[in-house]
Amino acid sequence: MNLYFMLALQTPATPNPVLVQTFEILRQRGFDIELGIGEELLLQLDRLAVTHDLYVLKSHTALWLSLAEIVHAHGGRLLNPFPACLAAQNKIVAVERMRAAGIPVPRSWVTGDPDLLRSIVEERPVIMKPYAGGRGLGILVVHSPHELAKAPRPREPVLIQEYVRHEQELKVYVIGEEVFAMRTRGPSRDAPRWTCPISRDVREIALRCGRLFDLRLYGLDIVESADGPLVVDLNYFPSYRNVPHAAVLIADFIDAYARGPVSARVPARMTRIGRAIAAHH
Template identity: 35%
Template sequence: MTAPLVCVLATHHPAGSPRARLVRDLVDRLAHHRVTAVVEDPDQHAHDLSAPTPLADLYVLKSGTPTALSLAGALDAVGARIVNPYPVAAACRDKIVQTRALAAAGVPVPQSWLVTDPIQVAPHLVDGPLIVKDPRGSRGRGLHVLHERAGLADLDQEPWLVMRYHPPEGPDLKLYRIGEEIFCVERPFPARTLREKRGRLLPVTAELEAIVRRCGDAFGIDVYGVDVVRHQGRLWVVDMSAFPGFKGVPEAGRRIADVVVDRLRDDAPQASHARVTAVTP
């Protein structure tokens, strides 16, 4: 019997880099399960788009680059099985689509607006500060916390996600789910050193667990990350990632590999795992 083939779509990092460890551990664990795994950087290879069927039994979409997302969409079009499914990855990559889906699922997200000209939300400054986000930004890029109208006028006219800004009380909480396990990592923002990025593992309260599970239910996935802030005794979800780095999660690569093996054994169509079917390209 031929061993299943899994293709991990991941950005290349030097072998000794902490970012490379997650993928290395994932591949090693898959080998333990007698699954053949190959790692491919979508930005460093030519891809034959004329292939009528997927070349791998399952793909793991770790990279978040535009090329990786486009490749995942092309693979999805010919029936590839992907963790996480392309529609979900695309929805989470667009903070506007993501925010609307989470709000509709009853997740506690701040009041939010989609604007082209940020000056359109100037009247809402009377109720407190706003944070303006690049819908495609990541790792803190494209964030603007504004307290007065003048700051809004300085921004370019292009699509923005504007949220009510709830100043965090203490470090951010990075919540991660892998299968049925949930982890909470406390981390300063912005995290500058490797030690800060790994953060501190905390117990997961019942309230946090309920919020995290509701986020996953909104998209039908069980491998993802959620950013939560605390403000005046309330918890707010301010971002979600379909495949984060899982820094601070013990043996994350092994745990993800176990989920991948379960997907290989699952005969149900992929659509049953993906609840978002139409997204902005």
């Protein structure tokens, strides 16, 4: 079977070790794998065709999302499904969809004019996020009207959420029905993180998000509030950095998904997982 991985351009160009190992495992199982970085390609639109059995979207760029939509329109199979990726990428849509489904999120507002937030900021700190942002880029915490006045004007609509003070953040990673949690301090992607037990509530929230958006490989950022856990971010196909046995589990999932019928969901716990982990460790 032929797999095509739609990858993001990394700066600096440091390969994700989880992906590198995943590719190696899949190749050992007989998959033909092609890797593409959208920014390094020149594609003629009238010659685009679905030539692979499965396309795996690992990039959040507008270019790859646009090309993924073309693959989707031509009947190609995508992991995660294109509509799921599109909804998760738009933070305004994602937050409102979660709120409407009863998934706990902070109080949220949207605007294209930050000056309209003055009365809100007078009462509580907020966090401003680009509606289509990612990797923590463009996020700003505002504590007062003075800070609001000094904030750079956004070029695009922003999602505003009540800022929940927290010392640690919970990074939740999902592979099919397998849920993992890591704790981290600080917003940096390079901040130290460590594995931790996952509560029943957090696991259920994570799986509900997957069912709501039809996501299979995805991650959430969760903070603890006085009212319980709140989802502050959702993204498809995260890094899975430091997740135990992530490469084997991802390879197992992609293997089963690629070989299964279009409408089939991969079993909650694939019987091969334990065997595969033992074989590779």
